[in-house]
Amino acid sequence: EVQLVESGGGLVQPGGSLRLSCAASGFTFSTSWMTWVRQIPGKGLEWVANIDQTGTIENYADSVKGRFTISRDNTKNSLFLQMTSLRADDTAVYFCTRDISPEKSGITYDAFDIWGQGTMVTLSS
């Protein structure tokens, strides 16, 4: 079965750190761009970061740049999000998702076809 399973969420104090993990199975993880998306409960979606197949290219939302680091371990089919200097507005459900990167007429698009169930990160003092 193709799936993504996030873990590592929890309650953390402002200024603290947390490392989220996403375990992939049922597909060739090492050939996929991967992305983190978050959602404040009851609110909209926010794109957080993505990483290329080899871990060489990383991109971040302005709101997390310099504080969060995305990484991957293809030998363990795992994606990570290291979060530091956490703030109250980082409270959210964090989803990992696979990008199938379809190509049409020479253009490669984002297309997030598999999502995990999400892991909740709560900031509270």
Next chain:
Amino acid sequence: AIQMTQSPSSLSASIGDRVTITCRASQGIRNDLGWYQQKSGKAPKLLIYGASNLQSGVPSRFSGSGSGTDFTLTISSLQPEDFATYYCLHDYVYPRTFGQGTNVEIK
């Protein structure tokens, strides 16, 4: 960052209705846009990529169109399982940004 504005923020419709949701980008994004459906308590689901390409397995009543700054998601005949929140997402440059969402409710 490019801003994505969806309209309406919410709508009420009946089974069988034709529903159209609009997404406008703050600058031109070619056709680098996707649409996602999210039901309460669930992860989003990919519907459309590249503005008009239907993801495999998605019913043909869903369609997308547009280019540049203005895009639409159309549901040709609303079904009970389509009541959800819909989001657009551009992938033209980094950072990617989602629209604020459109909640489709039962009338």
